[in-house]
Amino acid sequence: MAPISVKRVLISESVDPCCKSVLQENGIEVTEKQQMTKEELIAEIRNYDGLIVRSATKVTADVINAGSSLKIIGRAGTGVDNVDVDAATKRGIIVMNTPSGNTLSAAELTCALVMSLSRHIPQAVISMKDGKWDRKKFMGSELYGKVLGIVGLGRIGKEVATRMQSFGMKTIGYDPITPPEVSASWGVEQMTLDQLWPQCDYITVHTPLMASTTGLLNDASFAKCKKGVKVVNCARGGIIDEAALLRALESGQCGGAGLDVFVEEPPRERALVNHPNVISCPHLGASTKEAQARCGKDIALQIVDMATGKALVGAVNAQVLASTFSPDSQQWIRLGESMGKVLKACSASTQPCSQLHVTSLGEALKKSTGFLSSAAVVGLLTEAPHNGPNLVNALPLAKETGITVHTDHKASDEREACVMEVSVNGSRYKAVGSVQAGVPVLLELNGSVFRQPVPLTGHLLFFRANCSTEFLSSITGVLATAGVELQSFSASSSSSGGEKWYCMGISSLLGDIGALKSLVKDAAQLTV
Numbered sequence: 001m002a003p004i005s006v007k008r009v010l011i012s013e014s015v016d017p018c019c020k021s022v023l024q025e026n027g028i029e030v031t032e033k034q035q036m037t038k039e040e041l042i043a044e045i046r047n048y049d050g051l052i053v054r055s056a057t058k059v060t061a062d063v064i065n066a067g068s069s070l071k072i073i074g075r076a077g078t079g080v081d082n083v084d085v086d087a088a089t090k091r092g093i094i095v096m097n098t099p100s101g102n103t104l105s106a107a108e109l110t111c112a113l114v115m116s117l118s119r120h121i122p123q124a125v126i127s128m129k130d131g132k133w134d135r136k137k138f139m140g141s142e143l144y145g146k147v148l149g150i151v152g153l154g155r156i157g158k159e160v161a162t163r164m165q166s167f168g169m170k171t172i173g174y175d176p177i178t179p180p181e182v183s184a185s186w187g188v189e190q191m192t193l194d195q196l197w198p199q200c201d202y203i204t205v206h207t208p209l210m211a212s213t214t215g216l217l218n219d220a221s222f223a224k225c226k227k228g229v230k231v232v233n234c235a236r237g238g239i240i241d242e243a244a245l246l247r248a249l250e251s252g253q254c255g256g257a258g259l260d261v262f263v264e265e266p267p268r269e270r271a272l273v274n275h276p277n278v279i280s281c282p283h284l285g286a287s288t289k290e291a292q293a294r295c296g297k298d299i300a301l302q303i304v305d306m307a308t309g310k311a312l313v314g315a316v317n318a319q320v321l322a323s324t325f326s327p328d329s330q331q332w333i334r335l336g337e338s339m340g341k342v343l344k345a346c347s348a349s350t351q352p353c354s355q356l357h358v359t360s361l362g363e364a365l366k367k368s369t370g371f372l373s374s375a376a377v378v379g380l381l382t383e384a385p386h387n388g389p390n391l392v393n394a395l396p397l398a399k400e401t402g403i404t405v406h407t408d409h410k411a412s413d414e415r416e417a418c419v420m421e422v423s424v425n426g427s428r429y430k431a432v433g434s435v436q437a438g439v440p441v442l443l444e445l446n447g448s449v450f451r452q453p454v455p456l457t458g459h460l461l462f463f464r465a466n467c468s469t470e471f472l473s474s475i476t477g478v479l480a481t482a483g484v485e486l487q488s489f490s491a492s493s494s495s496s497g498g499e500k501w502y503c504m505g506i507s508s509l510l511g512d513i514g515a516l517k518s519l520v521k522d523a524a525q526l527t528v
Ligand SMILES: NC(=O)C1=CN([C@@H]2O[C@H](COP(=O)(O)OP(=O)(O)OC[C@H]3O[C@@H](n4cnc5c(N)ncnc54)[C@H](O)[C@@H]3O)[C@@H](O)[C@H]2O)C=CC1
Pocket: 078, 079, 080, 099, 102, 103, 106, 151, 152, 153, 154, 155, 156, 157, 174, 175, 176, 177, 178, 206, 207, 208, 209, 212, 213, 234, 235, 236, 260, 261, 283, 284, 285, 286, 287
């Protein structure tokens, strides 16, 4: 992966001081500004390459679009629902989190809420502080032998399961991705939600907040539960529908709720918090010294690794970059971008690109097809009226521009020979290239094979013409008049009709290519 320059980072929430230290030790300037209003953040963000947040900063599209230099949004924690990831991707900004730093703390708080619900500990504490000694009111029930339903069997769900099993709870669960045999290996039997609801004495949710998990526990699901079921939400407000929960608490269908998170934080609507059977915390799942130290350090190290091109860890929206770490991937990325630019320049006089087909050939490129096609899109869109196409936003930008991208991989005829083919609008415009001795080269253009591979570097002039010596002297004349030096010259073998494609390396781009267009066909110049 190429280094991504990150010089100034804004930390907008209380993040462990080790985060700032690690960034500063690596030459990154850090500013900490907490509790900014949205307007203040929008005004401030333009000065930074990086932003580090926890859950309270709402990184909306407005904020992202105001970050004209922004390259990285780092979430010192797990959930990225407070970041508009789609808006960041469109702008080519990497979003990363530290998904395992606070797992244990969130799991421990969940277990503490389950235990508190079973023995009414918070209510008993308040009553003691009130000077009472009420032993009858707080009769509890054992967790031993009870059924805990865990919805979302990822990192936190798993840690909750193994901890609550030590109390003798039976753990059942549901997760659309974690295979049942995997969860069975840590003691959780999976089943459908409809099978799960009626069996549970306690239910805890551990999914991200997404459209498909919003209101996962609602009026209909509460109705399927055992009367008096107790629920815990230490994941995100809204996974348990708050209005449905209040109705279930009031009817007794729900016997108690442990809530660490709310749809609005802090919640202005206090009915749930004030309900006698609700125990709640102000989003404390990750608030331990250990979790904060891990998340703060992890996000800083991840940003440093990204900035130095060493590794890309924790990115939630830049999957294509993950496969760009092989030593020569940078040259292949340059090749893809250059071929995109060549095809764009050579097809400029015809219809705009609506279809791009990228094929990689050769075993060593098998895992590179994804980033090669993104690189070709970057080359194709570089002059487009977009903010810096890059490997992160290439495919969304292609979609937005009306370009359909197809990719495939073929085994190469010659062992070891790796080649990339890019064609635009069917195979009307097609380039074939490779990397030779570390240099991206063009081998073929629109069916004409170059006699020598053309190094794709510097300023290049492409055109098509019939083979004759006079036109070459006319062209060198045009270049000389414009004060442009001819630095290299390549010709393809003749195609049908005796025409050849030519590529000249030139010292600078011509101010006006009009004179050349009257001498040759498809004259195009570009810088790669
Ligand atoms: N209260 C707090 O301070 C904290 C809250 N969290 C929240 O906890 C959530 C879970 O964290 P992790 O376990 O680390 O994430 P994870 O990504 O390891 O696990 C989430 C699991 O949810 C599953 N899932 C997705 N859709 C589902 C659905 N419709 N039904 C059931 N399962 C579904 C996924 O397949 C995945 O296995 C985070 O997204 C975050 O919002 C995380 C840390 C601290």
